[in-house]
Amino acid sequence: MKPAKAPVQSAGFALAIAAITTLAACGPDPVDPNRQLGANPDLPAIHEYLLPPMHVAEVVGWNGATPTVPSDLKIQAFATKLANPRSLYVLPNGDVLVVETGGPPGPVSRPKELVMNWVEKMAHSRTKPGQRILLFRDTNGDGLPDQQTVFIDHLNSPFGVVLVGSDLYVADTDAVIRYPYTTGDTKITAPGVKLCDLPGGPIDHHWTKSLTASPDGTKLYAGVGSNSNITENGIQAEVGRAAIWEIDRATGSHREYGTGLRNPNGLQFEPQTHVLWAVVNERDELGPDLVPDYLTSVKDGAFYGWPYSYYGQHVDPRVQPQRPDLVAKAIPPDYALSSHVAPLGLVFYTGTNLPAHYRGGAFVGEHGSWDRSILNGYKVVYVPFENGRPSGQAEDVVTGFLVDGDKARGRPVGLAVDSQGGLLIADDTGNSVWRVTGKSP
């Protein structure tokens, strides 16, 4: 047997302590979200995490409270006790459609997804999504509904709705379906007819398919989000995704109208210029202040960067093989909304109910962040427009979705303007629809 020897222990233990200290080290200096609003947001250096911050607002519900609005506005509950209302559509006769929906379960391809799926569950309402469309009717003209029916049932993670003439289109997560609609209908029992397939499962990472129609009614536009944060499910999973599809209403054939849009939602035509706009959820895990989500006009044939770059030519090192040829073509979006606010709703306000200050611009529903330590979003903001372009700083309009700093009463998603000019807000986590009007109508 060899003689006993006192070994040098310090090296291993020093390494262990250094390791633990590094693990607890702080992130980069925070960027004021106000410096990430508008055409030229501050873009800090990339900060990849060792432990990505996952800060999810605990869901506490409204318990009779309402969101907060400025003093010249009024907010009321339009509908409550819903099952995950995420998007809204107002029919020409004033009936309001509320889409109760939820995404398919995320697949587990890595141990990380086990944790992520659990975190996402925490961030959302415990109510099982309805997977249907409800119709609300106001018969006495007070702006609030007094009749409610199930309009279309048994849908597959529906999100976008648009009516063209007597054709009502619903964007399920895997297809655009056409239903016959007659003014005054309170339910549709006729089976839907598929107009075209959309990229759905089995992964279906970003599942909400936003939908709108061209002003002349010949084309539909569908937002198809990416199948990953940043190609971690393989580039082959991204065929046809991170794009806005232009679908021919007569034939169902499609082409990609705008690409490189990671998760485009809230598709709307700007009423003055008839240009297509969308709100887009940008990529995660490059730092708490990267990459700002945005509001943008969508130019025919334009490439907006995802996955290879962001805000023009800022290359994302996580994508391999890189594509300098595509990066060179990438154009920056129009208007940054600050990082991780998760915009999912957009509506241009053309009504007259709200004060003049709010006319002509766009409201944006910000679902709220879950991957930065200081929560961002969880509100509805107003972006003023002039001549069809954003013309000033975004301002908070509907707030109070957070209480005690980091508890969520609700989270705003889809927006719509009702027949009297009230602003409707779907709140999926609060299981409500809110209605904002001017104080003195």
Added chain:
Amino acid sequence: MLSPNPRSTASVRGHPLHVMLVPIPLVCFVGTLITDIVYWQTAAMLWADISAWLLVVGLIVAIFAVIAGLIDFFGDRRIRELRPAWIHVLGNVTALILAIFNSLIHTRDAYTSVVPTGLILSALVVLILLVTGWNGWSMVYRHGVGVREHGVGVRDVNRT
């Protein structure tokens, strides 16, 4: 009667648990290096996903291997008197800390979950395991740690 060989405290009927458990993290961490290299060369996400699973499985089993190993280490003074035992313990603890880091790096999305930090950590872990493995084998094959004496009954070796 004291057995002449250093004794394994964490053992079942004379079979030391530590040596039964260590092959699993060892193979997992060597496998991680291989799949990391393949991902680096192909950029096919499947390989990076396999690395992430190998790391997690390796780390989970390693926790039990470490517990059994430390029980042996502190269970017999004669083990602590062996220089290879100290190299083995300190080296493996270091490798394990690096593997925990590596597992966090592998939670990143796409290319930077492996290249370059993950790949470097995977290689470092395997290099350390070569040294600690060599010393572990020294403990058993040269110093007879946990090995039953010829002519000594199982009952005697396992006496408590």
